[in-house]
Amino acid sequence: MADLKTFSIPYHSHLSERIEPGQTLIVKGQTFEDSKRFSINFQKDGVSNSVDIPLHLSIRFDENKVVLNSLSKGEWGKEERKKVPFKKGEPFDIRIRAHDNKFVIFCDRKEFEEFEYRLPLTHITHMSIDGDIALSNVHWGGKYYAIPYESDIAGNGLAPGKTLIIYATPEKKAKRFSVNLLKRNGDVALHFNSRFDEKAVIRNSQQAGDWGNEEREGKIPFEKSVGFDLAIKNEPYAYQIFVNGERFCTFAHRCDPHDITKMQIDGDLEVAGIQII
Structure with missing residues:
Protein backbone atom coordinates (compact mmCIF):
# COMPACT_ATOMS: atom_id res chain seq x y z
CA MET A 1 0.00 0.00 0.00
CA ALA A 2 3.06 2.25 0.21
CA ASP A 3 3.28 5.02 -2.37
CA LEU A 4 6.11 3.93 -4.69
CA LYS A 5 6.39 7.25 -6.51
CA THR A 6 9.73 9.04 -6.07
CA PHE A 7 10.50 12.74 -6.28
CA SER A 8 13.59 14.54 -7.51
CA ILE A 9 15.78 16.37 -4.99
CA PRO A 10 15.75 19.31 -4.59
CA TYR A 11 11.96 19.29 -4.64
CA HIS A 12 10.10 22.57 -5.23
CA SER A 13 6.38 23.21 -5.17
CA HIS A 14 4.16 26.25 -5.65
CA LEU A 15 1.12 25.92 -3.40
CA SER A 16 -1.97 26.38 -5.57
CA GLU A 17 -4.04 27.44 -2.54
CA ARG A 18 -3.17 29.35 0.61
CA ILE A 19 -2.38 27.30 3.68
CA GLU A 20 -5.24 27.15 6.15
CA PRO A 21 -5.13 26.22 9.84
CA GLY A 22 -5.77 22.49 10.24
CA GLN A 23 -3.88 21.47 7.12
CA THR A 24 -0.88 19.12 7.26
CA LEU A 25 2.20 18.58 5.12
CA ILE A 26 3.32 14.93 5.07
CA VAL A 27 6.87 14.16 3.91
CA LYS A 28 8.16 10.58 3.73
CA GLY A 29 11.45 9.23 2.52
CA GLN A 30 14.64 7.35 3.25
CA THR A 31 17.91 8.61 4.67
CA PHE A 32 21.31 7.20 3.69
CA GLU A 33 24.10 5.75 5.81
CA ASP A 34 26.20 8.80 4.92
CA SER A 35 23.40 11.42 5.16
CA LYS A 36 24.54 14.68 6.71
CA ARG A 37 21.55 17.02 6.41
CA PHE A 38 18.16 17.56 4.84
CA SER A 39 15.67 20.39 5.16
CA ILE A 40 12.06 21.43 4.60
CA ASN A 41 11.27 25.09 3.96
CA PHE A 42 8.01 27.03 3.76
CA GLN A 43 8.77 30.11 1.67
CA LYS A 44 7.25 33.35 0.37
CA ASP A 45 7.12 34.32 -3.31
CA GLY A 46 9.56 31.70 -4.58
CA VAL A 47 12.25 29.23 -3.55
CA SER A 48 15.44 31.29 -3.87
CA ASN A 49 17.74 31.95 -0.91
CA SER A 50 16.68 35.61 -0.79
CA VAL A 51 12.98 35.11 -0.01
CA ASP A 52 11.36 35.13 3.41
CA ILE A 53 11.17 31.68 5.04
CA PRO A 54 8.39 31.44 7.67
CA LEU A 55 9.61 27.94 8.60
CA HIS A 56 13.04 26.37 8.12
CA LEU A 57 13.24 22.79 9.42
CA SER A 58 16.76 21.38 9.18
CA ILE A 59 17.66 17.82 10.23
CA ARG A 60 21.41 17.76 10.84
CA PHE A 61 22.96 14.36 11.44
CA ASP A 62 26.41 15.98 11.46
CA GLU A 63 25.36 17.96 14.56
CA ASN A 64 22.78 15.46 15.89
CA LYS A 65 20.32 18.37 16.00
CA VAL A 66 17.06 19.44 14.46
CA VAL A 67 17.13 23.20 13.88
CA LEU A 68 13.97 25.31 13.57
CA ASN A 69 14.23 28.90 12.40
CA SER A 70 12.79 31.62 10.14
CA LEU A 71 14.26 34.13 7.71
CA SER A 72 12.76 37.61 7.41
CA LYS A 73 14.13 40.38 5.17
CA GLY A 74 17.47 38.59 4.87
CA GLU A 75 17.91 38.09 8.61
CA TRP A 76 17.74 34.72 10.37
CA GLY A 77 15.90 34.59 13.67
CA LYS A 78 16.86 32.71 16.82
CA GLU A 79 17.45 29.00 16.30
CA GLU A 80 15.45 26.43 18.22
CA ARG A 81 17.29 23.11 18.57
CA LYS A 82 16.37 19.57 19.58
CA LYS A 83 18.04 16.19 19.30
CA VAL A 84 17.57 14.35 15.99
CA PRO A 85 14.87 11.65 16.40
CA PHE A 86 15.87 9.71 13.26
CA LYS A 87 18.66 7.26 12.46
CA LYS A 88 20.76 7.42 9.34
CA GLY A 89 19.98 4.76 6.75
CA GLU A 90 16.35 4.38 7.86
CA PRO A 91 12.96 5.66 6.61
CA PHE A 92 11.50 8.85 8.06
CA ASP A 93 8.03 10.39 8.33
CA ILE A 94 7.70 14.12 9.03
CA ARG A 95 4.34 15.89 9.40
CA ILE A 96 3.89 19.62 9.85
CA ARG A 97 0.42 20.75 10.86
CA ALA A 98 -0.61 24.39 10.71
CA HIS A 99 -2.68 25.93 13.49
CA ASP A 100 -3.84 29.49 14.21
CA ASN A 101 -0.58 30.54 15.85
CA LYS A 102 1.94 27.74 15.42
CA PHE A 103 3.15 24.71 13.53
CA VAL A 104 3.12 21.36 15.31
CA ILE A 105 5.79 19.00 13.99
CA PHE A 106 5.52 15.21 14.17
CA CYS A 107 8.45 12.86 13.60
CA ASP A 108 7.62 9.23 12.81
CA ARG A 109 4.00 10.05 13.75
CA LYS A 110 4.87 11.22 17.29
CA GLU A 111 4.58 14.87 18.33
CA PHE A 112 8.09 16.32 18.30
CA GLU A 113 8.00 20.11 18.67
CA GLU A 114 5.97 23.29 18.27
CA PHE A 115 7.12 26.37 16.38
CA GLU A 116 5.22 29.63 16.93
CA TYR A 117 4.70 31.77 13.87
CA ARG A 118 7.15 34.59 13.36
CA LEU A 119 5.67 35.50 9.98
CA PRO A 120 2.01 35.23 8.99
CA LEU A 121 0.77 31.91 7.68
CA THR A 122 -0.57 33.80 4.64
CA HIS A 123 3.03 34.57 3.59
CA ILE A 124 3.61 30.97 2.54
CA THR A 125 3.31 30.42 -1.21
CA HIS A 126 6.04 27.83 -1.89
CA MET A 127 7.61 24.77 -0.30
CA SER A 128 10.98 23.10 -0.88
CA ILE A 129 12.75 19.94 0.29
CA ASP A 130 16.47 19.35 -0.16
CA GLY A 131 19.36 17.31 1.20
CA ASP A 132 20.69 13.79 1.59
CA ILE A 133 17.48 11.78 1.23
CA ALA A 134 15.42 9.74 -1.20
CA LEU A 135 11.99 11.38 -1.22
CA SER A 136 9.04 9.00 -1.69
CA ASN A 137 5.90 10.87 -0.62
CA VAL A 138 4.75 14.49 -0.40
CA HIS A 139 1.13 15.20 0.48
CA TRP A 140 -0.52 18.44 1.51
CA GLY A 141 -4.11 18.70 2.72
CA GLY A 142 -6.64 18.18 5.46
CA LYS A 143 -8.54 20.51 7.77
CA TYR A 144 -10.09 20.50 11.22
CA TYR A 145 -12.65 17.68 11.43
CA ALA A 146 -15.37 17.76 14.07
CA ILE A 147 -15.83 14.32 15.62
CA PRO A 148 -18.20 12.56 15.12
Missing part, protein backbone atom coordinates in the same frame (compact mmCIF):
# COMPACT_ATOMS: atom_id res chain seq x y z
CA TYR A 149 -17.71 13.19 11.41
CA GLU A 150 -20.04 12.11 8.62
CA SER A 151 -19.75 12.76 4.91
CA ASP A 152 -21.17 11.64 1.59
CA ILE A 153 -18.65 10.09 -0.79
CA ALA A 154 -18.83 12.04 -4.04
CA GLY A 155 -19.16 10.58 -7.53
CA ASN A 156 -19.83 6.86 -7.61
CA GLY A 157 -18.99 6.48 -3.93
CA LEU A 158 -16.23 4.19 -2.71
CA ALA A 159 -16.58 1.86 -5.68
CA PRO A 160 -14.26 -1.12 -6.21
CA GLY A 161 -10.83 0.16 -7.17
CA LYS A 162 -11.01 3.17 -4.84
CA THR A 163 -9.19 3.59 -1.53
CA LEU A 164 -10.18 5.65 1.50
CA ILE A 165 -7.21 7.00 3.47
CA ILE A 166 -7.60 8.52 6.94
CA TYR A 167 -4.77 10.38 8.68
CA ALA A 168 -5.45 10.55 12.41
CA THR A 169 -4.10 10.27 15.96
CA PRO A 170 -5.81 8.48 18.88
CA GLU A 171 -6.18 10.62 21.97
CA LYS A 172 -3.86 10.18 24.95
CA LYS A 173 -6.61 8.45 26.94
CA ALA A 174 -8.40 6.90 23.98
CA LYS A 175 -10.69 3.92 24.60
CA ARG A 176 -12.23 3.39 21.16
CA PHE A 177 -12.66 4.84 17.70
CA SER A 178 -14.55 3.62 14.65
CA VAL A 179 -14.87 4.04 10.89
CA ASN A 180 -18.10 3.06 9.13
CA LEU A 181 -18.78 2.69 5.42
CA LEU A 182 -22.50 3.00 4.68
CA LYS A 183 -24.75 1.91 1.86
CA ARG A 184 -27.35 4.22 0.35
CA ASN A 185 -30.08 2.65 2.52
CA GLY A 186 -28.08 3.18 5.75
CA ASP A 187 -26.78 -0.37 6.14
CA VAL A 188 -23.20 -0.58 7.46
CA ALA A 189 -21.10 -2.35 4.84
CA LEU A 190 -18.00 -2.14 7.03
CA HIS A 191 -17.73 -1.31 10.72
CA PHE A 192 -14.06 -0.94 11.73
CA ASN A 193 -13.81 -0.45 15.49
CA SER A 194 -10.48 -0.13 17.31
CA ARG A 195 -10.92 -0.89 21.01
CA PHE A 196 -7.97 -0.05 23.23
CA ASP A 197 -10.02 -1.17 26.23
CA GLU A 198 -10.22 -4.68 24.72
CA LYS A 199 -6.88 -4.62 22.83
CA ALA A 200 -8.75 -5.63 19.68
CA VAL A 201 -10.00 -4.29 16.36
CA ILE A 202 -13.54 -5.39 15.52
CA ARG A 203 -14.76 -5.74 11.93
CA ASN A 204 -18.44 -6.28 11.24
CA SER A 205 -21.42 -5.27 9.12
CA GLN A 206 -25.04 -4.39 9.82
CA GLN A 207 -27.92 -5.11 7.47
CA ALA A 208 -31.58 -4.29 8.14
CA GLY A 209 -30.59 -3.40 11.71
CA ASP A 210 -28.95 -6.74 12.44
CA TRP A 211 -25.23 -7.10 13.14
CA GLY A 212 -23.35 -9.97 11.57
CA ASN A 213 -20.53 -12.07 12.97
CA GLU A 214 -17.60 -10.14 14.43
CA GLU A 215 -14.09 -10.59 13.12
CA ARG A 216 -11.34 -9.61 15.55
CA GLU A 217 -8.23 -11.56 14.57
CA GLY A 218 -4.91 -9.72 14.70
CA LYS A 219 -3.05 -7.60 17.22
CA ILE A 220 -4.23 -3.99 17.56
CA PRO A 221 -1.91 -1.91 15.34
CA PHE A 222 -2.66 1.50 16.90
CA GLU A 223 -1.02 3.34 19.79
CA LYS A 224 -2.42 6.15 21.88
CA SER A 225 -0.97 9.59 20.96
CA VAL A 226 0.78 8.11 17.90
CA GLY A 227 -0.50 9.05 14.46
CA PHE A 228 -1.57 6.48 11.86
CA ASP A 229 -2.52 6.19 8.21
CA LEU A 230 -5.52 3.90 7.76
CA ALA A 231 -6.20 2.82 4.17
CA ILE A 232 -9.34 0.89 3.23
CA LYS A 233 -9.19 -0.38 -0.35
CA ASN A 234 -12.40 -1.61 -1.92
CA GLU A 235 -11.60 -4.62 -4.10
CA PRO A 236 -14.17 -6.74 -6.01
CA TYR A 237 -14.50 -9.41 -3.31
CA ALA A 238 -13.28 -7.76 -0.11
CA TYR A 239 -11.92 -4.70 1.66
CA GLN A 240 -8.14 -4.76 2.04
CA ILE A 241 -7.19 -2.76 5.12
CA PHE A 242 -3.72 -1.31 5.67
CA VAL A 243 -2.24 0.52 8.66
CA ASN A 244 0.86 2.64 8.03
CA GLY A 245 1.39 0.91 4.72
CA GLU A 246 1.27 -2.62 6.17
CA ARG A 247 -1.57 -4.99 5.43
CA PHE A 248 -3.66 -5.48 8.57
CA CYS A 249 -6.64 -7.57 7.50
CA THR A 250 -9.14 -8.50 4.80
CA PHE A 251 -12.91 -8.16 5.24
CA ALA A 252 -14.98 -10.06 2.68
CA HIS A 253 -17.95 -8.16 1.25
CA ARG A 254 -21.28 -9.04 2.79
CA CYS A 255 -23.24 -6.71 0.48
CA ASP A 256 -22.92 -4.96 -2.88
CA PRO A 257 -19.49 -3.23 -2.94
CA HIS A 258 -20.73 -0.77 -5.60
CA ASP A 259 -23.22 0.86 -3.21
CA ILE A 260 -20.93 2.61 -0.66
CA THR A 261 -22.06 6.23 -0.52
CA LYS A 262 -21.19 7.57 2.94
CA MET A 263 -18.51 7.41 5.65
CA GLN A 264 -18.63 8.00 9.40
CA ILE A 265 -15.76 8.51 11.86
CA ASP A 266 -16.32 8.60 15.61
CA GLY A 267 -14.53 8.10 18.91
CA ASP A 268 -11.42 9.19 20.75
CA LEU A 269 -9.21 10.50 17.95
CA GLU A 270 -8.15 13.62 16.11
CA VAL A 271 -8.46 13.46 12.33
CA ALA A 272 -5.97 15.50 10.29
CA GLY A 273 -6.89 14.43 6.76
CA ILE A 274 -9.17 12.28 4.61
CA GLN A 275 -8.34 11.30 1.05
CA ILE A 276 -9.99 9.10 -1.58
CA ILE A 277 -7.81 7.84 -4.41
